[in-house]
Amino acid sequence: MTIRETNPRHFGSRAARSEDPRFLTGQGRYVADLTNVGTVHARFVRSPFAHAKVISVETSEALATPGVLAVFTGSDWADIGITCVSSYPGFQSSRMPILAGDTVRYNGEAVAMVLADDEYVAEDAARMVFVDYEPLQPLVDIADALADGAPRIHEDWEDNVFVKRRFVSDGFQDALDAAPHVVTQKWEMARHSGTPIECRAVVATYEPGRDHLTVWTSTQIPHLIKSGLAAALGRSEDGIRVVSPDVGGGFGVKAQLYPEEVACAQAAIALHKPIRWVEDRREHLLTAHHSREHMHEATMAYDDDGRILAYGVEVRVNMGPYSVFPWTATMDTGMAMGILPGPYRVGEYSASGFPVATNKAPFGAYRGVSRPAACFTTERMLDQVARERGLDPLEVRRRNLLQSEDFPHRSIGGLVYDSGTVRECLELLVEWTNYEDLRVDQERKRADGRLMGIGVVPFIEQTAHTSQEFLQRGVPIVFGYETSKLRLTPDGRLIISASIHSHGQGLETTLAQMAADALGIGLADIRVEFGDTDQVPYGSGTFASRSAVLAGGAARLASLELRDKLARVAAYIFEAAAEDIVFTDGHVSVRGTPTRAMQLSELCRIVYQRPEQIPPGETPSLEVSTTYDAPPGTGTYTSAAHLAVVEVDAETGRVQIDDYAVVEDCGRMINPMIVEGQITGGVAQGIGSAMLEEFVYDDQGNLMTTTLMDYLMPTATDVPRVRIRHIETPSDTVAGVRGMGEGGAIAPGAVLAAAVEDALLPLGPVVVDRLPLSPERVLRYADRARSNGR
Amino acid sequence: MVDVTLTINGTTVSRSTTPRRLLSDFIREDLGYTGTHVGCEHGYCGACTILVDGEPARACLMLAVQADGLQLETVESLAPSPDALHEIQQAFQDNHGLQCGFCTPGMLMTAKALLADNATPTEEEVREQIAGNLCRCTGYSQIVDAILSVGPVVRETP
Ligand code: FES
Numbered sequence: 001m002t003i004r005e006t007n008p009r010h011f012g013s014r015a016a017r018s019e020d021p022r023f024l025t026g027q028g029r030y031v032a033d034l035t036n037v038g039t040v041h042a043r044f045v046r047s048p049f050a051h052a053k054v055i056s057v058e059t060s061e062a063l064a065t066p067g068v069l070a071v072f073t074g075s076d077w078a079d080i081g082i083t084c085v086s087s088y089p090g091f092q093s094s095r096m097p098i099l100a101g102d103t104v105r106y107n108g109e110a111v112a113m114v115l116a117d118d119e120y121v122a123e124d125a126a127r128m129v130f131v132d133y134e135p136l137q138p139l140v141d142i143a144d145a146l147a148d149g150a151p152r153i154h155e156d157w158e159d160n161v162f163v164k165r166r167f168v169s170d171g172f173q174d175a176l177d178a179a180p181h182v183v184t185q186k187w188e189m190a191r192h193s194g195t196p197i198e199c200r201a202v203v204a205t206y207e208p209g210r211d212h213l214t215v216w217t218s219t220q221i222p223h224l225i226k227s228g229l230a231a232a233l234g235r236s237e238d239g240i241r242v243v244s245p246d247v248g249g250g251f252g253v254k255a256q257l258y259p260e261e262v263a264c265a266q267a268a269i270a271l272h273k274p275i276r277w278v279e280d281r282r283e284h285l286l287t288a289h290h291s292r293e294h295m296h297e298a299t300m301a302y303d304d305d306g307r308i309l310a311y312g313v314e315v316r317v318n319m320g321p322y323s324v325f326p327w328t329a330t331m332d333t334g335m336a337m338g339i340l341p342g343p344y345r346v347g348e349y350s351a352s353g354f355p356v357a358t359n360k361a362p363f364g365a366y367r368g369v370s371r372p373a374a375c376f377t378t379e380r381m382l383d384q385v386a387r388e389r390g391l392d393p394l395e396v397r398r399r400n401l402l403q404s405e406d407f408p409h410r411s412i413g414g415l416v417y418d419s420g421t422v423r424e425c426l427e428l429l430v431e432w433t434n435y436e437d438l439r440v441d442q443e444r445k446r447a448d449g450r451l452m453g454i455g456v457v458p459f460i461e462q463t464a465h466t467s468q469e470f471l472q473r474g475v476p477i478v479f480g481y482e483t484s485k486l487r488l489t490p491d492g493r494l495i496i497s498a499s500i501h502s503h504g505q506g507l508e509t510t511l512a513q514m515a516a517d518a519l520g521i522g523l524a525d526i527r528v529e530f531g532d533t534d535q536v537p538y539g540s541g542t543f544a545s546r547s548a549v550l551a552g553g554a555a556r557l558a559s560l561e562l563r564d565k566l567a568r569v570a571a572y573i574f575e576a577a578a579e580d581i582v583f584t585d586g587h588v589s590v591r592g593t594p595t596r597a598m599q600l601s602e603l604c605r606i607v608y609q610r611p612e613q614i615p616p617g618e619t620p621s622l623e624v625s626t627t628y629d630a631p632p633g634t635g636t637y638t639s640a641a642h643l644a645v646v647e648v649d650a651e652t653g654r655v656q657i658d659d660y661a662v663v664e665d666c667g668r669m670i671n672p673m674i675v676e677g678q679i680t681g682g683v684a685q686g687i688g689s690a691m692l693e694e695f696v697y698d699d700q701g702n703l704m705t706t707t708l709m710d711y712l713m714p715t716a717t718d719v720p721r722v723r724i725r726h727i728e729t730p731s732d733t734v735a736g737v738r739g740m741g742e743g744g745a746i747a748p749g750a751v752l753a754a755a756v757e758d759a760l761l762p763l764g765p766v767v768v769d770r771l772p773l774s775p776e777r778v779l780r781y782a783d784r785a786r787s788n789g790r
Numbered sequence: 791m792v793d794v795t796l797t798i799n800g801t802t803v804s805r806s807t808t809p810r811r812l813l814s815d816f817i818r819e820d821l822g823y824t825g826t827h828v829g830c831e832h833g834y835c836g837a838c839t840i841l842v843d844g845e846p847a848r849a850c851l852m853l854a855v856q857a858d859g860l861q862l863e864t865v866e867s868l869a870p871s872p873d874a875l876h877e878i879q880q881a882f883q884d885n886h887g888l889q890c891g892f893c894t895p896g897m898l899m900t901a902k903a904l905l906a907d908n909a910t911p912t913e914e915e916v917r918e919q920i921a922g923n924l925c926r927c928t929g930y931s932q933i934v935d936a937i938l939s940v941g942p943v944v945r946e947t948p
């Protein structure tokens with residue numbers, strides 16, 4: 001369903017963001033900015049071991065500290081926890097404790113919660129909680145956990161794999177056996193995370209008189225947090241209100257239910273006082289859910305021309321000890337198995353997925369979820385094919401890419417690509433960046449002894465997927481639809497309450513842009529509300545590049561319904577036909593008869609306050625709530641291609657990114673300025689994944705990177721200017737838009753690894769098989785290239 | 791408890807506080823200027839950047855008592871009136887130099903100090919000067935553009 005305004009004014013414009021003024025003036029309201037009279041401050045005591053028996057927790061000294069109100073330990077809340085059971089057969093479930101009971105399973109896991117009337121006192125007192133641990137053998141790496149005779153992370157499990165899944169196409173083995181060429185290679189991505197600049201924060205209050213709990217938390221998914229809290233606490237949902245005010249970056253990290261949220265709620269109920277916990281950066285790096293740690297073993301069979309004959313990948317992901325709510329522990333393996341064939345014709349395919357339980361921190365979502373790893377593996381494999389066949393990497397892509405006529409395409413990974421312009425994106429990128437000239441320039445530089453490299457990667461990305469997709473993923477809560485409720489006020493202003501959220505994506509502006517044109521209303525007259533479950537309709541929240549399509553689509557549909565009603569009322573008043581009523585710039589008039597006109601505000605006032613003037617049978621209400629799930633529910637696909645040019649200094653290991661260019665097709669753009677901001681920000685995070693970011697654990701499972709001096713995120717001198725061009729192919733969703741929040745972060749790892757490998761070629765062949773490309777690792781690749789070259 | 795008297799955004803305030811209280815907590819929680827954000831409390835992210843006697847400083851690396859007698863400026867001081875933006879703020883909005891807004895107050899204060907020192911910075915100078923402020927959302931280019939776009943008049947009369 002594509003609905004187009006004949007005269008869009010706001011849809012498609014580079015409108016300045018409505019949310020900016022409050023952020024620019026320091027008036028944003030993040031959880032840590034909220035104040036409540038009589039607030040009690042929480043501090044968690046965290047395990048210094050990755051795996052240990054908890055023998056005893058001694059709290060008396062902490063309790064004796066002046067200002068301390070209470071100390072809770074695992075035994076206080078032994079009967080509550082967070083579970084998230086996948087419907088996949090054979091899934092071994094886990095329960096994430098709120099405070100660890102007799103076993104700690106990762107470094108940083110909370111064992112006690114100290115509550116004091118002052119934040120500093122709470123921190124002092126937390127040091128006075130003495131825990132006696134008996135260390136157990138930690139299972140740090142995937143190999144440790146899969147080793148024969150490895151101890152179990154969970155005693156009642158058969159092994160340390162949450163669930164084993166496998167898919168093999170009928171002809172896979174025969175194709176592999178018959179193929180003239182086969183390449184096999186292992187690929188790894190380091191553990192890292194979204195790491196927003198605002199850490200997590202929770203304020204919980206409880207009103208015993210109403211038996212009502214309110215939890216303010218920095219989350220992307222307020223309604224799901226409410227449902228999760230209700231399940232964990234055994235309370236009814238009407239007795240819980242979750243409010244997520246301004247959120248200082250999410251990126252997936254804030255799309256899980258955390259034990260700290262449950263603990264603060266539980267403490268508020270127990271003490272009848274407001275509880276406040278503001279995470280510090282060390283806690284964040286230790287315990288806010290990590291992501292990305294994939295290990296893939298890939299085999300690709302291809303013919304003399306470099307065409308893929310068969311592709312097989314075993315996906316192992318280091319999940320930490322617990323299945324996380326609401327995703328379960330299968331999201332990364334499952335998504336990789338689906339998308340690994342990417343935008344290519346893959347005749348035969350085999351994939352297996354092993355989410356492995358270990359003693360690292362729990363694993364959740366991060367922008368792009370699994371796709372950065374899948375893209376890395378598939379694109380790196382194609383680069384190996386290119387090298388072995390003596391072909392340009394671009395040529396190998398051209399030979400294997402799906403063509404326009406292949407869409408819609410049911411991929412061998414089981415996904416339905418509704419449409420795709422990957423080929424068009426790639427060709428535009430190649431032409432725009434003068435790819436041929438870049439190769440000439442590279443020859444020249446190589447002749448001068450300089451190490452210049454080029455990486456080029458097309459990809460296709462599932463966005464705005466709804467119930468059909470999540471049903472297949474086996475999650476206990478099937479996400480899908482989003483709902484936008486539109487209300488016109490008696491003075492003609494529009495309030496949009498949406499079930500999604502916004503944490504930088506500018507949805508306060510883009511939802512207004514989706515709804516404005518139908519009503520002829522200015523953006524300044526629209527207010528968008530998110531985050532308060534008492535105020536906004538039920539829905540999933542913001543993740544997976546869905547919000548603009550689904551909540552935006554819902555807002556568009558609701559605005560059309562409101563317009564129809566207003567048109568009927570205006571037609572009655574003007575004695576005209578409803579089809580002839582037009583809405584522009586806050587005015588309602590009869591087409592071709594400018595004298596018959598009134599302000600929109602006047603019309604709204606009449607509906608609410610002079611109901612005797614509206615047509616018989618019409619209700620005096622201007623409120624419409626619309627739910628949209630973008631049928632058929634398997635998503636609309638966004639295409640893109642990225643290119644990077646780098647120069648490597650083989651003496652220092654430094655990689656200079658000289659150019660980074662993106663061509664993408666996210667359908668019709670609601671606001672190109674915001675689209676470009678999302679792409680640039682996504683690429684910057686992808687550059688972090690590719691070059692810098694890694695949670696380093698020692699062999700005992702202790703996290704070594706617990707400050708921002710050790711965990712390096714890109715700064716203004718690390719990120720180049722990203723050049724962007726658009727293709728706009730409308731999708732079949734409302735208004736023709738596609739999701740695009742994550743795309744920027746998907747390809748940089750694959751692109752930059754390819755570019756560095758290409759740069760090192762004059763030294764000798766080497767396979768860049770692991771990210772991030774820190775200077776030390778680049779030096780090692782350079783050494784390996786030199787010795788291979790000898 | 792120790793008495794601290796300082797000037798913040800042109801207003802002189804006196805409070806008694808504990809010797810160990812961080813200036814960032816003092817500003818946010820005791821004085822109520824929550825525009826100054828805290829992202830790491832170890833001096834790395836720059837979210838807490840304020841101006842102390844006109845120079846950028848990290849409020850999380852100072853104790854409140856160290857600010858006794860000093861002049862502080864926070865993001866709340868920038869806008870000339872409740873319904874107008876300072877030119878630097880306007881430039882951030884015009885160039886989409888912010889997304890979630892969490893790093894923004896620190897970025898703005900760093901930008902103000904940098905433009906006061908150097909009215910016509912190059913892109914490279916801007917990038918180096920703001921490299922001490924992490925932004926996880928924007929990828930920085932739009933922030934750089936915002937700072938470069940600020941008119942020379944503003945640059946010279948901070
Ligand atoms: S909070 Fe001060 S530098 Fe990060």
Ligand code: FES
Pocket residue numbers: 197248249504887888889890891892893894924925926927928
């Ligand atoms: S705008 Fe979100 S951290 Fe900079």
